[in-house]
Structures are given as structure tokens and as C-alpha cells.
Amino acid sequence: MMHSKGKTMEIRKAMIVDDSESDQFLASNEIKRHDDNIEIMQAYDGVEALEMLAETDEKPDVIFLDINMPRMNGLEFLEEYSKLEDQSPVIAMLTSSNAQTDRERALKFDCVRDYFLKLLDESDMAKLKDL
């Protein structure tokens, strides 16, 4: 594992995985407000996200991952993602599901560093630095 908890991380690039146009808009605006220099990648479900990760040379530092998505939802994405050799981007869940089971299932994965409830706000972004 490339990153370990407690170490300050500089975010240069972030990926948002969400099927909702509105949520993509809101999240990317919040990230930009936090740091306008952060490059943002947008994927509309797990399948797209895996494809984009495989294609890009410059990996994002963090992935904001929704749970409820068509085709491949967030948890299914984590299954696939954890099989990959290079898990350099760490993952922060960003979802409107505050169901305990979703939280537990997501946090079981090593790559998952935090679990944020929508909407993303400044305090969430601040926490990101300590991931």
C-alpha cells in the first residue's frame, strides 16, 4: 500500500464516480472551491471508472465513490478495484446512503479511507489531507 493513514497528502487530481449529473456538479464545484488547481475526472459508474483508471497514465490521488449506480455500483467497483495490483488512488466514499451495512461493507476494503455523506463540504475536504 502506497499511502498510509496519518500522512499528509497533497491532492493534485481527483476522480468523482457518480451517476447523478447534479452530484457530479456539486462535488466538483466543492473540490474546485477548496483548491482550484485540482484536476477532476468524472465517471458515471464503476465500469467507466475502471476503464478510465486503466487508460490514464496520471492516476488521481483520490477517488470519490458513490454507492448507488447503475451497471456497477460502488461496492461492486471496490471488489474489482481491490483485485488490481496498483491501488495508488485511495478512496473516499461519497454517498447519500447512511445505512450501517453500506458503511461497514465499504470500510472493510483497505483502499477505503473515509466515508462521507453527501453533500461534500469544506470539512470533508479538510479531512482528506490527513488520509
Add this chain to the structure above:
Amino acid sequence: MNTPFILSIKFKLIFFVTLCVTASLVVSGAYFFNKISDALFRIQVDRLESETLIISPLFASAFNEMKSDLSVISKTPPIQGIVRSTRNDDVDPLDESTTELWRTRLASIFSGVIENKPGYVQLRYIGLADGGREIVRVNNVDGSPVIVAQEDLQKKKTEPYFRNALSLKPGEIYFSAVSLNREHGKVQEPYLPVIRGIIPVHDPEGEMFGMIVINAEYEVILRSVLDDIQIEKDLYVINEVGDYIRLQKDSGNNAQFVFHSLNDGEDESSADVVEQVLSASEDTGTLFERVNSKDVVIQYYKDTDIFEDDSRYLAFALISPQTSFIAPVSEAQREAVLIIILSILATVTLALVFAMLLINPLMKMNQKIRAHEGNDEPLTGLPIHLRDEIGSLARSFSELYEKISLALKDEHAALERLAESEEQFRSAMKYSPVGKALVGLDGEWLMVNDALCKMLGYSEDELRQTDFQTLTYEDDLSEDLKKVQELLDGKISTYKMEKRYIRKDGGTIWGLLSVSLLRDVDGNPKHFISQIQDISDIKKAQQTLEELNTELEEFSYRTSHDLRSPLTSSIGLLKYADESLEKGEQEKARTSLSLAQDSLKKLEELLKDILDLARLKNMEEEEQPVSIKTLVDDALDKFTHMNNYDRLEFKLDLQYDEDVHTKKTRLLMIVENLISNAIKYQDTSKKKSFVKVETYEDGENVVFAVDDNGLGIPDDQQENMFVMFKRFHPRVSFGSGLGMYMMKKSADVIGGDIRFVNKKDGSRFVLILPKHNIREKRDV
């Protein structure tokens, strides 16, 4: 069951009695036979000896007769007359008789003797003078005396008997050896064995003048004796040189003379006899010899008194075959054998009778017992009154029988009780509505009841040829086997589990299995008692309930999430729009508001679907005739305001134009959803998009199909097609994820089946309505 005769007591008794009797008869018979044989033999030998002794004087008398003839002749006047006349110039000084005259007188005496003695061959008066010339000689020619003429007289000086006779004292008589008659120094033919008796003639002064010689035919002399005796044995009369006469009893006294020394015409057996007798040292005795391959007894007696000379004798030998000695015994032997055989027969008969007497009570007893077999009556008729061992046996048996009967009665009762309880057990098992089985330690079905057979779809026989392992659903086997082992190890006394069985038709059923282990008195496992309850229905209900529960949970989860999510977004967006307006960022504010509008629209749609679902779920609806065509037309009208409606080409091919009897709301819901989905999920990247709506008959079904070349369903998602809250298209943000689910439910309600048909490009959904489900049901 018959005892083989050879093993029966009867046989043994007869056999041993016969054996003993036979043995003692044979042994004692043989002993007495030998004793008697010996005694008889001895008597016979004694008799033979006395016979021999009787014969001997008879022969001696034949010689004595010759002696007295010689003696008488020597005293006749012509003898001394010739002495005197010869010495006195042929004239007798006493009476002036001439020698010639005396010779004539003597010849007439000789002739007279010969006429009376046919055995005498010649009578001669031989003088010593003139070379032993014969003085008077009369021959016997065929019984008649013939006086030999003077000129034919012979000189006998060289003959052995002549010389032997020279030493004789006055009155002594000499017998020559038997020899062939010789005339003029030659042996006369045919051979004539002769014996010569000689007496000397002395002058008054005691000087020897001559001799008188009688030539006698040896055979004739002896035969004269033989004619007088009757013997039943072979007789040999032998002289000291071995010449003999043999008289064979079966040859009619036809005696034969044999010169032993010449070995002429002599047979070997006779020669044997003669040699034995000659070589015997005693004067009399009994010899046991083997002659002519026969055992014979030779009884001999050597008579030396006949001759003056002690070295000479005449031996008599009687030959008798030993068998003739014991001939009477042999006869007795035959009789004895007959007696023995008769005795044995009698013994066998007696033994048989005795054996019968002994065995019969036993046989009767056996018969009684056999005849009594399988009979519950007390056993009677045994010979318990007998005072012997058989009676004792019968009494013992009777007592034993009583005891066994009692024991058997108890056992019988116990068995009856057992059979009864077993029957109860069997019928309880057989008619139990629950599957029951006795299972062997290796898992084989030992006994199964009807319910189990029915449950598993096998006949009883088929089941008994298999085992529970074979019929257990693979995933459930290991747990079952584990439990079985624990049961066998005594860790648990019983277990219960839910498991699946595979029926004969391949179907799976759920069973609630309860197992306990039956052990024998020693605690060794015997078999399992299994009870299997078919809980397939319960399981199915449980499964349905679980599914419903899951569905409900999913529903509440998704609704809570999906309802909240657009609201949260909208709030965020509105707030952002507000901020943007304050900053004078018009464009951003507009985007935010537009997105907020979309979110709320989505929320509205979801709410509508949820309401529809709730309504559908609770709705009770009557079937009514419905025209599919009308439904399709109405839907197409309804959806004209939808995005991109205009770029679609609609193809309608509604071959089935009859009304269907069904719940209209349900069918309408399916038709509208399929058409609206086709519109919503069209592929706008394509030049031409179409939606094709078809109805047609396919056998016993009516099919409603909606075909498009839209976005389709990803292959890996098709299995979740009709699950709640499933959406397949990330970029297309509308869709509550409830539409397909509701269609499926509605299809179920109207007895139809909705399916997705995989195709290369776009999707094809078909609703299959079995005709029997869409006919008007008049009876109901």
C-alpha cells in the same frame, strides 16, 4: 431322515455278532481240524506200517517155496545117483543104473516140477567137472517142460552165480541177483528177468560135486504173491541193488519189473522212491517225500531173513499220497465249512431278531417323536414303562420334552408379543404421513414407509437398492455424514437437520431429518432410525417470505436513499445557485437551477412509480376484455411529449386483434412501460432509431413484443433484469429502477411471462400470455 443301514445299531450288532461267531468258529474249527488231521495221519501211517509188515511174509513165503523145492530136489535119488555113476564110469555101483538112466529120471522129476510151477523157467543140475557143464536141464517152454538134449548142454563155469555157489556149504541155499537170462553166454531176448535159486550137491565124503539151479521168472514169482493180496496203494518190491517190481493200484495189478541198474523204461518218480528206500538206514520206516509233485508217504520194510547173506534183502514200500490220508478229514472239512456257514446264517438271523428287539422300542420312540413334531399336544406313547436303558432314555427324554415345551410356550408367547409390537411398529411406520426409514450403518435403506417412497418418488424396492448418500443433495451430504459419525461415536444421541433430497424425477425436495441410532444389547450400533418430513412447502414459503423480506428491505433502503438523494442534491444546488447569484455568476446559477429541476423531476417520477407500485400491490381488479391495439395506440399518444419521440420510427405489426380477458391495469402498465422504455433508452448516437411493436399467436400463446435498436441491456446485467431498483444506463439519469420490477409482478398477476430476448443490437421484450389465461372465464 433315514439312518444309512451301515451306520445303524442294527447293522453294528449284526456285524459284530457275526464277526465274533465266525471268528470263533473258524479258529476252533481250524484247531480241531488240525488236531484231527494229525491224529488221523498218525493212524494212517500206523496202518500203512502194519500193511507193509503183512506183505513182507507173503513174499518171504514165495522164496521159501523155492527153497523147499530146491531142498526136496536135492534129496531125490537121481542127484546122488548121478554122483555115484559119474565116479564109477557112468554106472551106479549101488544099483547099476547108468548115468544116462539117472539123468533121465532126474529130467522127469524136473519136468514134473516145472509143470506145477509155471514161474520156473528152467531146472538144471550142473556139475563142477568139465567147465561147469550142465548135467540135466529142463526148460519151460510155454508151460511145458522141454528136456534139453545132451549135446545142447552148456558150460556155466564163468557165470557169476556159478562161482558164488562154489562157496556154499551143504544145505545152504543161494539166490542170485535178478538178472537177464543168458543162454550160451548171451542175453536172451526178449529180456527175461530171472532169479536163480541154487543149492550145492556134495558127495558123501563132503566134497562138492555140483549144484541144482532153478531159474525162476522173477515177475511170475512175485505176482503169485500179489495175486493173493489186495492193496490200495502203489507197491514197490525192491532188492538190495534196486531192481524192483512196481504194482500200481490203478493199473489192475499189472506189475512191471524194472532193472533199476539198467535204468530202462524207468520213470523218475519210481527212481526217486527206490533211491529213498535204498538209502534209508533203518530196516523199516516212514518217509515223507514229494514225488511227481505230490506229497506222498512211503512206508518201507527191508526183509533180510529171506537170504542167507545179511547184506541182501528184499524191501517192500507202500506209497500213498498224503491227501488220501486225510481224505475223510477233507470231507469233514467241507461239512465243517457248511456248518460254519449255516451257523453264521443262524447267527445273523438271531442277531437281526435280537437287534430288532433292541432297536424297535427306540425306533418306535423316534417315530412318536417325529410324528409329534409341530404338535402342541403333550408327548405320549414313549416306552417310559420299560425297565431297561431304553425306558430310562424315554423317561429322560420325556422330562426334557416337558421342560422344553414349557420354555417354548414362554418363548412363543414372547414371540407373539414381539410380532404384535413389531406389527404395530410396522403399521405405525407404514401409515405414518411422515417419511420413516430404518437405515443401515452404511447408509442403505433397510426399511422405508410409503410416505418416504412417495416423497422421493421411488418404489420401495428401488429405494432399498440405494442409500441415503446417493439421494442426498451434494451440498448437504458432508454435514449429514459428520452428524452420522458423531452419532456412531456416541458424541450425540440424536440429530436433526434440514437437508435436500434428490427425487427420482431429478427434482429436489427439502426434508427435516431426525435421526437416532439403535444399538444392540452390547452397545454396538445396529441401524439408524430416520424420520424425514417433507418441508419443501414450508421451505418454499420461507424462501418466498425471505425474498419478500429482502425485497421490502431493499425497497425501504432504496426509497429512503433514492428519495433523499435528489432532495439533498436539490438543496445543495439551490444553495449553490443562490451563492452564484450573489457572486453575479449567472451561468453557474442557471446550471444549478436546471440540475435542481432534473433532480426534482426524478424525485417526482420515483414517487409516481412508488405510488403505482403501492397501488398495484394492493389493487383487486376484475378481468375484462381488453384490446391490445387500443392500449398501444393510447400509449403512443400519451408519450408524444417525451424527449426524442420524433426521431423514432414506430413500426406496428399487430396480427392478433382479438380482445384478451385480463386485468386491464396490469396489461396497460406493461404495454406503457415497454413502449416508454424503448423511447427513453433509444440510442441517440444512431442515425435511425426504431421501435417495433408486435402481437402474434405462437401455438397456445399470444405474444406481445417490443423491439428496438436502442441502448439494450449489458450482457452481465441481464440476470438482474427484473430486480427492483435496477438501472442499466449511467448517462441516462431518468428511470426509477422500478419499472421492470413492476412489469414482472404484473405479468405474474395476469398469468403471463415477460422475458428479455438477447439480441445483438438493442433490446427485445416479449410478454407471453398463455391463451387459457386470457379466455373469458364464465364459470368464475
